[in-house]
Amino acid sequence: MSIIEINNLHFSYTKDEEILKGINLIFDEKSTAIIGQNGAGKTTFVKLLKGLLKPTWGDVIIDGKNTKEYTVANLAPTIGLVFQNPNDQIFKNNVLSEVMFGPLNIGMDESKAKDSALKALKMVGLEEKINDNPYDLTLSERKLISIASIVAMNTKIIILDEPTIAQDYISKEKIKDIILKLKSQGKLVITITHDMDFVAETFERTLVFCEGRVLLDGKTDYVFMQDEELKKAHLEPPYAAQLCRKLNSDKIYITVEEFIKANKR
Amino acid sequence: MDKIVVENLKYKYPLTDKLVLNDISFKIEKGQFIGIIGQNGAGKSTLCQAITGLVPLFFKGAYGGRVLVDGIEVAKSNISDISLKVGMVFQNPFTQVTGSKLTVYEEVAFGLENIGLNREEMKNRIDEALNLLGIYRFKDRNPFDLSGGQMQRLAIAGIIAMQPDVIILDEPTSQLDPQGSEEVFKAVWDLKKRGITIIMVEHKMEKIAEYSDKVLLMHDGKVIDFDTPEKIFSRDDLMQYGVIEPAYTRICKAFDIKDSGLYPVTLDRACEMVVKYNEHN
Numbered sequence: 345m346s347i348i349e350i351n352n353l354h355f356s357y358t359k360d361e362e363i364l365k366g367i368n369l370i371f372d373e374k375s376t377a378i379i380g381q382n383g384a385g386k387t388t389f390v391k392l393l394k395g396l397l398k399p400t401w402g403d404v405i406i407d408g409k410n411t412k413e414y415t416v417a418n419l420a421p422t423i424g425l426v427f428q429n430p431n432d433q434i435f436k437n438n439v440l441s442e443v444m445f446g447p448l449n450i451g452m453d454e455s456k457a458k459d460s461a462l463k464a465l466k467m468v469g470l471e472e473k474i475n476d477n478p479y480d481l482t483l484s485e486r487k488l489i490s491i492a493s494i495v496a497m498n499t500k501i502i503i504l505d506e507p508t509i510a511q512d513y514i515s516k517e518k519i520k521d522i523i524l525k526l527k528s529q530g531k532l533v534i535t536i537t538h539d540m541d542f543v544a545e546t547f548e549r550t551l552v553f554c555e556g557r558v559l560l561d562g563k564t565d566y567v568f569m570q571d572e573e574l575k576k577a578h579l580e581p582p583y584a585a586q587l588c589r590k591l592n593s594d595k596i597y598i599t600v601e602e603f604i605k606a607n608k609r
Numbered sequence: 610m611d612k613i614v615v616e617n618l619k620y621k622y623p624l625t626d627k628l629v630l631n632d633i634s635f636k637i638e639k640g641q642f643i644g645i646i647g648q649n650g651a652g653k654s655t656l657c658q659a660i661t662g663l664v665p666l667f668f669k670g671a672y673g674g675r676v677l678v679d680g681i682e683v684a685k686s687n688i689s690d691i692s693l694k695v696g697m698v699f700q701n702p703f704t705q706v707t708g709s710k711l712t713v714y715e716e717v718a719f720g721l722e723n724i725g726l727n728r729e730e731m732k733n734r735i736d737e738a739l740n741l742l743g744i745y746r747f748k749d750r751n752p753f754d755l756s757g758g759q760m761q762r763l764a765i766a767g768i769i770a771m772q773p774d775v776i777i778l779d780e781p782t783s784q785l786d787p788q789g790s791e792e793v794f795k796a797v798w799d800l801k802k803r804g805i806t807i808i809m810v811e812h813k814m815e816k817i818a819e820y821s822d823k824v825l826l827m828h829d830g831k832v833i834d835f836d837t838p839e840k841i842f843s844r845d846d847l848m849q850y851g852v853i854e855p856a857y858t859r860i861c862k863a864f865d866i867k868d869s870g871l872y873p874v875t876l877d878r879a880c881e882m883v884v885k886y887n888e889h890n
Contacts, residue, residue, distance in 0.1 A: 380786070381786045381788060381789075382756045382757070382758035382759065382785065382786045382789055383756055383758075383759075428757060428784075429701075429703070429757070431701075431703070482649055482650065483700060483701060484649045485649075506757075506784065509783045509784055510649075510700060510780060510783050510812075511649070511812070512647075512648040512649045512812055512851055512852075513648065513812070513851055513852060513853045514648055514649075514851045515649060538784075538785065538786045538787060538790070540787065541856065578786070578787070578788040579786075579787055579788075580787050582856070583815055583855070583856030583857065583876070584856055584860065586876055587856070587857060587860065587876060587879060587880060587883075590876060590877075590880045591880055591883060591884065600856050600859050600860055603860055604859075604860060604863040604864075607864070608863070608864075
């Protein structure tokens, strides 16, 4: 069964401007990246998945539940969203209670919530900072706290809105590992990002949003070979692919590692 | 003449034991584009704040050494004087936007009103800054109704309008899409061409390599190296400092494609050198 089903989804905040203009999609367990320009409708789309916004027209069905018929609280045990700006999400005065808040709210008891929170904090590498005030930590660490808070809820679907913002190379690798680990646990991970190399290295499927529509949908390497459409969406392929193009190579590699492996004699 | 001189700078935040800046010295010439790289926690943002004078004039703590801008020692000056010379764009635009202005236009006017500029000059500068960052069409919008990327450009516009000699940008493109990010780099490049000194903290190594005259590599409060992008990214110990080379450099390192001991750091140069390498092999 598909985990998420989107049928003819339309959405507008105001009467005169439609943000999403008829989206049909099915999500299975493939880890999926959503890319597109600022303002393409990516964040609005994931807020609709989460049930924070309801469709103006059409349906969003999450694990068999139509979001129109369920509250955000009803959907919370199934779908978690890590906000773009961790400061919009974090409000407790210590890291552990911040990460325990979600699990407690979806009905886990104290000890299970703590256990789950500690596991999630370990996964993001913050197990030594559980007693710190989140606002004494760096933006990058707060981003990891916000990821841990959602991971701890153990939802079937996890959405990350620009997880790599303000992250250095090491933290980015860590986030990549977290996504791969979640995927191996059978979770559906959907991620909005502007980092094309991160997409190429991490996700099986990629969706390109452009002006409220899905312009491209497919395996990540396929998507990054569609130069014309990418240009239309004002996106560039990953750096390795750009080098392949410039060298007029027959074969396009989308990651540095693939490029090196294929060309090493 | 050196625009910025940092001499044996040491700094510790109040109530902490660790030196976040540990004996830092370097010089920046007028009109250079300097990239600062290093892993999170290396001291990059604190160093920026020390150049603006926020450290130690606003953030107290233990401070040693000197930072000079145009020969004036910032620690002995005051923030309002330094702000005429050095503008800083913070990492998170929410920190920068005042919250007291109802439109994008007024937000950009805020700094200018504070320095008592006449109305005509203000209007010219605001229009120019908004156009340069491509956000003129949002001029009547509430700053908090902008997307993350648009707000980041607004924060930059507010600083550009002040026309400082030095602009420091702390990860200015982290929330922008590839096109928006390129627009910011181009806008900053235009400022450099006008003789403005640029200091930018950035994790996008491909961009740093493309635009910087020199790169300052920091680790654990210290300067590890300060040199051209080619020299910095040709080092073989970058991983030790939590930094990775641009994608093009990584590819060329794997095949040992170099010229006079240096690996290419930009797409064009990498392409050129790969073609030459293929001809000879």
